[in-house]
Amino acid sequence: MRVEQVRYQSDDGLDLVGVLADGSGGSRAPAILVAHEAPGLTEHIKNRTIAFAEQGYVAFALDLFGAHDLGLEEGRAQATAIVQTPGLLYRRARAGLDVLLRLENVDREAVAAVGFCLGGATALELARHNAPIKAAIGFHPGLKRPAGSSDGPITARILMMIGDLDPIVPQEDRIAFAQSMNAAGADWELHVFGGVGHSYTNPDVDRFNFNGFRYNKDADRRSWAMALALLRDELKA
Amino acid sequence: MRVEQVRYQSDDGLDLVGVLADGSGGSRAPAILVAHEAPGLTEHIKNRTIAFAEQGYVAFALDLFGAHDLGLEEGRAQATAIVQTPGLLYRRARAGLDVLLRLENVDREAVAAVGFCLGGATALELARHNAPIKAAIGFHPGLKRPAGSSDGPITARILMMIGDLDPIVPQEDRIAFAQSMNAAGADWELHVFGGVGHSYTNPDVDRFNFNGFRYNKDADRRSWAMALALLRDELKA
Numbered sequence: 001m002r003v004e005q006v007r008y009q010s011d012d013g014l015d016l017v018g019v020l021a022d023g024s025g026g027s028r029a030p031a032i033l034v035a036h037e038a039p040g041l042t043e044h045i046k047n048r049t050i051a052f053a054e055q056g057y058v059a060f061a062l063d064l065f066g067a068h069d070l071g072l073e074e075g076r077a078q079a080t081a082i083v084q085t086p087g088l089l090y091r092r093a094r095a096g097l098d099v100l101l102r103l104e105n106v107d108r109e110a111v112a113a114v115g116f117c118l119g120g121a122t123a124l125e126l127a128r129h130n131a132p133i134k135a136a137i138g139f140h141p142g143l144k145r146p147a148g149s150s151d152g153p154i155t156a157r158i159l160m161m162i163g164d165l166d167p168i169v170p171q172e173d174r175i176a177f178a179q180s181m182n183a184a185g186a187d188w189e190l191h192v193f194g195g196v197g198h199s200y201t202n203p204d205v206d207r208f209n210f211n212g213f214r215y216n217k218d219a220d221r222r223s224w225a226m227a228l229a230l231l232r233d234e235l236k237a
Numbered sequence: 238m239r240v241e242q243v244r245y246q247s248d249d250g251l252d253l254v255g256v257l258a259d260g261s262g263g264s265r266a267p268a269i270l271v272a273h274e275a276p277g278l279t280e281h282i283k284n285r286t287i288a289f290a291e292q293g294y295v296a297f298a299l300d301l302f303g304a305h306d307l308g309l310e311e312g313r314a315q316a317t318a319i320v321q322t323p324g325l326l327y328r329r330a331r332a333g334l335d336v337l338l339r340l341e342n343v344d345r346e347a348v349a350a351v352g353f354c355l356g357g358a359t360a361l362e363l364a365r366h367n368a369p370i371k372a373a374i375g376f377h378p379g380l381k382r383p384a385g386s387s388d389g390p391i392t393a394r395i396l397m398m399i400g401d402l403d404p405i406v407p408q409e410d411r412i413a414f415a416q417s418m419n420a421a422g423a424d425w426e427l428h429v430f431g432g433v434g435h436s437y438t439n440p441d442v443d444r445f446n447f448n449g450f451r452y453n454k455d456a457d458r459r460s461w462a463m464a465l466a467l468l469r470d471e472l473k474a
Contacts, residue, residue, distance in 0.1 A: 158431070164415055175408065178401055181431050187455070188431035194395075194418050195425070218424070225466065 001053055006060070010095040012088070016063040018096060019046050022105075023053030030110035030235035031058040031100050033126075033133070035093065035119030037199070039075035041068040044202050045116065052114070055228060057235075058106050062096025064089070064122065072208065079118050086148030090125045097131055110134060110235040113156075114227065116201060117168070118142060120160060125149060127156040128184065134234045135159070137227050139201050143169050143177040152184025159189045159230055161223045163196030167212035191226065193219040238290055243297070247332040249325070253300040255333060256283050259342075260290030267347035267472035268295040268337045270363075270370070272330065272356030274436070276312035278305040281439050282353065289351070292465060294472075295343050299333025301326070301359065309445065316355050323385030327362045334368055347371060347472040350393075351464065353438060354405070355379060357397060362386060364393040365421065371471045372396070374464050376438050380406050380414040389421025396426045396467055398460045400433030404449035428463065430456040 003021045010016060019041065023029070032052045036045045045061050052059035065078045082089050097113065100106055112135040113123035120141020127136040128150045138160040158181060162169050174190065181188040193216070199205040200216040201223065240258045247253060256278065260266070269289045273282045282298050289296035302315045319326050334350065337343055349372040350360035357378020364373040365387045375397040395418060399406050411427065418425040430453070436442040437453040438460065 164419075164427075171412065178429070178431060182401075186431060189459075190401075190429040190431070192415070192427040192429070194415060194423060194427070222426075226463070229462065229466070 001050070003050060003053075006099055008095060008099050010092050012091060014066045016066050016095065017068070018063045018099060019049055019061040021050045021053035021059045023056050024058050024105055026105060028105050028107050029056060029058050030112075030231075031060070031103070031106040032231065033097050033100055033111065033113045033123075034059055034061040035096070035113065035115030035122035036061065036064065037075075037117035037119060037202070038079040039072065040065050040070045040078070042204070044204060045119075048116070048201075055231075057231070058100065058103060060096065060100045062093065062099070064092045064118070083121070083144075083146035088148070089122055089146045090129050090148065090150075093122045093126050094129070094131060097126060097133070101132070108132065112137065112231055112235055115139070115141060117199060121146065124158070124160075127154050127158060127186070128152055130155060135230060137161075137230060139223055139227070140166055140168070140198050143173040145180070151180075152186065154181070154184040154186035157187045157230070157234055159191065159226065161191040161193070161226065163198060163200050163216070163219060164192050164194050165196060165212055166198040168198050191223070193222070238287070240287060240290075243336055245332060245336050247329050249328060251303045253303050253332065254305070255300050255336060256286055256298040258287045258290035258296045260293050261295050261342055263342060265342050265344050266293060266295050267349075268297070268340070268343040269468065270334050270337055270348065270350045270360075271296055271298040272333070272350065272352030272359035273298065273301065274312075274354035274356060274439070275316040276309065277302050277307045277315070279441070281441055282356075285353070285438075292468075294468070295337065295340060297333065297337045299330065299336070301329045301355070320358070320381075320383035325385070326359060326383045327366050327385065327387070330359045330363050331366070331368060334363060334370070338369070345369065349374065349468055349472055352376070352378060354436060358383065361395070361397075364391050364395060364423070365389055367392060372467060374398075374467060376460055376464070377403055377405070377435050380410040382417070388417075389423065391418070391421040391423035394424045394467070394471055396428065396463065398428040398430070398463065400435060400437050400453070400456060401429050401431050402433060402449055403435040405435050428460070430459070
């Protein structure tokens with residue numbers, strides 16, 4: 001499989017570096033945009049991008065920040081800035097999506113956005129702005145809406161998978177999410193893993209010892225299976 | 238495949254008639270107890286029981302009431318009586334489970350309870366009383382606790398799949414469910430289908446034209462796939 005860095009620019013002129021893993025064997029194939037957590041494009045995200053490619057997809061990990069593998073403080077500062085600047089999360093996400101859509105062997109009618117933490121919110125923003133994606137999937141996504149978020153309508157299928165103990169997604173955010181999805185006419189699902197915290201897919205999170213952040217092997221495995229099942233349904237039908 | 242009626246009694250002396258569909262081909266096999274909706278054991282429940290058997294399981298649809306195919310009013314009256322009499326839902330459920338456990342070719346270490354509407358609450362009660370089941374799965378289950386419900390601990394894996402618009406399962410019931418599952422130390426998941434009402438698996442419900450009750454083809458198909466995936470994981474591992 002080909003795995004390579006791709007240099008590109010956002011429309012606000014920032015130099016970005018994504019990672020492309022093409023599992024298509026060169027033939028026309030469905031594609032997955034992978035959006036990263038607050039610390040940027042890390043090994044964890046690169047590994048998942050390759051894992052999607054191993055399922056036969058063209059997978060591209062976008063870069064929201066123009067910098068990878070940030071420290072915690074810098075990651076948080078970048079994440080805060082991008083969600084507080086109206087429309088910026090969508091524009092940076094769209095720049096990444098456009099990299100995928102320009103690839104010759106990508107089936108443009110079969111593209112999904114998948115994200116982790118901040119990346120889940122990123123995938124949702126693409127859906128809310130009616131970008132050409134068939135599905136938006138979030139692993140432990142933040143569900144607060146960034147500044148400049150659009151109200152839809154949403155045609156992409158939505159699946160958000162959260163840990164019940166995730167301090168990033170309090171009950172009121174779950175209810176507001178449902179209301180906004182209903183208002184946008186979305187085909188949406190919310191899956192809650194009991195006893196599970198934030199960042200459950202990321203084995204590296206435990207070393208930070210944050211309250212409510214914890215890797216969970218079962219939730220990791222189950223959420224991955226649910227995502228692959230949905231992607232098969234929507235992209236390979 | 239063998240499909241037959243099975244006559245048995247509950248420990249309160251009621252004559253009951255369940256439906257057994259044995260998809261094992263006679264060999265030792267995992268088993269599924271199927272618990273019905275408020276109208277009792279209907280064609281819908283019988284069809285699902287056969288569908289489980291077609292996956293290789295020994296499937297048994299229990300009878301909570303001693304009567305099948307009730308009218309709406311009578312079904313509601315029976316359901317209300319069974320959840321308001323302390324411990325009765327569990328005892329009737331256990332009588333059905335014991336039919337399965339007595340079958341020679343059933344692998345007693347690989348039994349799950351699955352239910353629809355009232356049947357979802359029935360499967361949950363088996364888990365709460367620590368009956369020998371590996372999983373409890375609910376399709377549009379009621380989540381209110383019946384009289385005499387036990388506090389666990391719960392060792393069975395729990396998956397409840399609800400429609401977000403289901404009037405039977407208001408937000409406070411979802412929160413109370415999560416709290417009780419956490420208190421019992423359960424491995425639990427709650428899946429919410431957006432824009433979906435009660436009884437989403439049952440094509441027959443639409444003719445009643447109840448507010449918030451509606452068949453939903455997508456939720457039906459997706460919840461079925463999730464249930465089969467969980468059952469494979471827990472019973473065929």
